Amino acid sequence: MDVYNYIKDAIVLGKYGPGMRLTEEHLAKELKMSRTPIREAIKKLQADGLIVPLKRGVSVRSFTKEDIRQIYDLRTLLEGYAASQAATHRTNEDLEKMAEANKSYEQAINECVQSDIHSVKKVVEVNQQFHEAVVMASGNQHIHFHISKVVVVPLIFRSFYWYDRGMLERSLEVHRIILKAIENQESERARIAMHEHIYEGRDHVLTHLEDIRNHHLIKEDVH
Amino acid sequence: MDVYNYIKDAIVLGKYGPGMRLTEEHLAKELKMSRTPIREAIKKLQADGLIVPLKRGVSVRSFTKEDIRQIYDLRTLLEGYAASQAATHRTNEDLEKMAEANKSYEQAINECVQSDIHSVKKVVEVNQQFHEAVVMASGNQHIHFHISKVVVVPLIFRSFYWYDRGMLERSLEVHRIILKAIENQESERARIAMHEHIYEGRDHVLTHLEDIRNHHLIKEDVH
DNA sequence: TACATTTCGTTTGTATACAATAAAAGCGAG
DNA sequence: CTCGCTTTTATTGTATACAAACGAAATGTA
Known part of the structure; x- marks a missing residue:
C-alpha cells in the first residue's frame, strides 16, 4: 500500500x-x-x-484534452447525482460534516500562498473533504468507488498552481450554495450547482492544460 | 488473465x-x-x-438489497447518460452496430429455452452487446470503464433463470424504442427510455433476490 | 547500402522458499 | 465450565531464482 x-x-x-x-x-x-x-x-x-x-x-x-473533457463529464454526472441525493437523504450529522469541511476550506484559502506548495496542497485536500462529505451524505456507498476512479482528480492538483485567489473564493462561494441547497432539500438546485462547480473546474484545467504539459516536460528531464 | x-x-x-x-x-x-x-x-x-x-x-x-438498489441506480445514471449522448453523437456506423446487436438479441430470444443454460447465456451476452454498442455510440470512451465496474452485471445473470418470454420480449421492445430515439437524435427520450429499461431490470432482480440467495446456498454446500 | 536473420540483453511471468503475522487450538487457573 | 494465556497451525507478505518472451543490436548476404 x-x-x-x-x-x-x-x-x-x-x-x-x-x-x-x-x-x-x-x-x-x-x-x-x-x-x-x-x-x-x-x-x-x-x-x-x-x-x-x-x-x-x-x-x-x-491524457488528451478530449480525455479530460470526457472524464470531467462523468465526474459532473456522478457528483451532480451525489449532490441531488444528498439533498433528499442528508442527516443533521451529514450537514455538520459538510459545514465543517467548508469552514476548513475557507481557512485554508485564507492561509494559502501561491508560492508555498504545502499551503496549496492543503487547499486541494480540504476541498476534496467537502466533496467527499457530499458523496457520503448522498447515502449511496458505491458512488465513492466510482468517483475515486475518475482519475483526473490527481492531475487537477497541479492546475492549482494557476489558481488565483479570486477563483478560490468563487469556488468557496459555490460550495456554500451547494451546501445551502442540500440543507433546504432542494435536490435539483443542488445538482445544478454542483454541475456548474465542476464544469468551472474543468474549463480551468483545460485552459491551462498547455502550461501543465510544459511543467511535465521540465520534470521529465530530471529522470 | x-x-x-x-x-x-x-x-x-x-x-x-x-x-x-x-x-x-x-x-x-x-x-x-x-x-x-x-x-x-x-x-x-x-x-x-x-x-x-x-x-x-x-x-x-x-450484496444486500440496498447494495443492489444503489448499484443499479448508478448503472441507470451512467447508461442513461450514455444513451442521451449517443443520441447526439451517433454515427451511421454506430446505428448499424446497435441495430445489428438488437437483431441478434431478437434471434437469441426466439431460440431461448428456459431450461437450456446455454441459450440463456446467449441472451445475456447479446443483450450486453446492445448496451455496449450504445455506450460506444456515446463517444465517451471512459464510460465503459465505469459501467464494467458496476459489478452487479454478473449477478444479474442468474436472475435470468427467472425471466419469462414475456419479459424478454418487453425488453426487446424497449431496446427498439431506445434505438429509435437515438436514431432520431431525441436525447432526452433516449435517456428516459434507458432509465426505464434498467429500472425494470432492477426491480426484477430485487423481487427474485430471495430465490437467487437460495440457489446460492444449495451450490455452497457442494464445496 | 538495405534487408533479413540471428544473437544477446532486458524485462516480465511463474515457481518456490522463508519470514512475519493472524487465527485457531490447546491448556491451565479461577 | 469458562475465561484468558500460550502454543501451534494456517496464510499471507516478501525475496529470490529461473524460464520464457520480447526488443534491439549486430552480423551476414544480396
Whole structure:
C-alpha cells in the first residue's frame, strides 16, 4: 500500500511523466524492495487507469484534452447525482460534516500562498473533504468507488498552481450554495450547482492544460 | 488473465458463494499453479469490487438489497447518460452496430429455452452487446470503464433463470424504442427510455433476490 | 547500402522458499 | 465450565531464482 501511494504521488507530481515506461526492476531498486510488492501496486494503478499496459510492461497514461473533457463529464454526472441525493437523504450529522469541511476550506484559502506548495496542497485536500462529505451524505456507498476512479482528480492538483485567489473564493462561494441547497432539500438546485462547480473546474484545467504539459516536460528531464 | 476469469466465473455461477473466504493456496492447488498468478487475479477482482479484503485474505462479496438498489441506480445514471449522448453523437456506423446487436438479441430470444443454460447465456451476452454498442455510440470512451465496474452485471445473470418470454420480449421492445430515439437524435427520450429499461431490470432482480440467495446456498454446500 | 536473420540483453511471468503475522487450538487457573 | 494465556497451525507478505518472451543490436548476404 505504501508502494502504491509512492508511485501514485510520483505520477501526480510529474516525476513519472505521461508516456514514461515503468519497469518493475527499476522501481524495485528505487524503493529498495523486491519486485513482488511492486507488481501488486502496478496492478492496482492499472485498475485505477493511471497506467496503461504495453505489449510488455506498463507506461504512465497520458491524457488528451478530449480525455479530460470526457472524464470531467462523468465526474459532473456522478457528483451532480451525489449532490441531488444528498439533498433528499442528508442527516443533521451529514450537514455538520459538510459545514465543517467548508469552514476548513475557507481557512485554508485564507492561509494559502501561491508560492508555498504545502499551503496549496492543503487547499486541494480540504476541498476534496467537502466533496467527499457530499458523496457520503448522498447515502449511496458505491458512488465513492466510482468517483475515486475518475482519475483526473490527481492531475487537477497541479492546475492549482494557476489558481488565483479570486477563483478560490468563487469556488468557496459555490460550495456554500451547494451546501445551502442540500440543507433546504432542494435536490435539483443542488445538482445544478454542483454541475456548474465542476464544469468551472474543468474549463480551468483545460485552459491551462498547455502550461501543465510544459511543467511535465521540465520534470521529465530530471529522470 | 485466465485465472481472473476462472475465479470470476466461479463467483458468478455461485461456486464460490457470497461471504466465502478465498485462500491463495487453495486456489493455487485447484488451478495447479503457483500463488503468484493467483495473487494477481485476486488483486484485480478486488479492484472490481467482487471480493473484499479481510484482515487477512479476502472473501467473496455479498450484496444486500440496498447494495443492489444503489448499484443499479448508478448503472441507470451512467447508461442513461450514455444513451442521451449517443443520441447526439451517433454515427451511421454506430446505428448499424446497435441495430445489428438488437437483431441478434431478437434471434437469441426466439431460440431461448428456459431450461437450456446455454441459450440463456446467449441472451445475456447479446443483450450486453446492445448496451455496449450504445455506450460506444456515446463517444465517451471512459464510460465503459465505469459501467464494467458496476459489478452487479454478473449477478444479474442468474436472475435470468427467472425471466419469462414475456419479459424478454418487453425488453426487446424497449431496446427498439431506445434505438429509435437515438436514431432520431431525441436525447432526452433516449435517456428516459434507458432509465426505464434498467429500472425494470432492477426491480426484477430485487423481487427474485430471495430465490437467487437460495440457489446460492444449495451450490455452497457442494464445496 | 538495405534487408533479413540471428544473437544477446532486458524485462516480465511463474515457481518456490522463508519470514512475519493472524487465527485457531490447546491448556491451565479461577 | 469458562475465561484468558500460550502454543501451534494456517496464510499471507516478501525475496529470490529461473524460464520464457520480447526488443534491439549486430552480423551476414544480396
